[in-house]
């Protein structure tokens with residue numbers, strides 16, 4: 810059941826409401842994918858490593874340019890189309906290619922808080938907007 814069917818516009822939304830906003834989450838992800846604000850993440854090698862045939866010495870700083878991945882047509886068919894529905898398939902989020910919040914042990918710890926804040930704004934904007 811949609812939040813507006815079970816609550817009045819002046820009621821506060823709660824954590825369970827936020828967790829139920831699957832389409833809002835999909836809109837946030839799709840917007841972040843198309844209008845990527847974080848182009849990549851920085852890393853430093855702790856040991857020499859080989860990547861796709863290139864040797865990266867120990868101690869080198871690497872900029873992992875993740876933006877390009879967001880427009881990969883193999884991951885996102887018709888990549889320039891704004892299509893939030895593609896995120897309704899939960900597995901797309903957990904594939905590990907979407908790095909707007911970084912990845913690995915240094916992934917953004919504010920990820921869910923950031924999504925909750927944007928979702929809250931969108932909820933009140935959409936449900937209380939008056940012409």
Ligand code: HEM
Pocket residue numbers: 847849850851908909910911912913914915916917918919920922923924
């Ligand atoms: C839409 C909102 C946000 C985006 C797109 C975002 C994006 C990112 C990215 C890309 C990183 C680097 C991750 C990596 O190196 O793998 C990062 C790190 C970080 N973010 Fe966020 N962030 C957001 C919101 C927040 C919020 C709301 C907080 C805290 C309240 C936060 C706190 C941090 C911190 C402390 C780090 C450093 C983590 C570390 O180096 O271990 N972020 N964020």
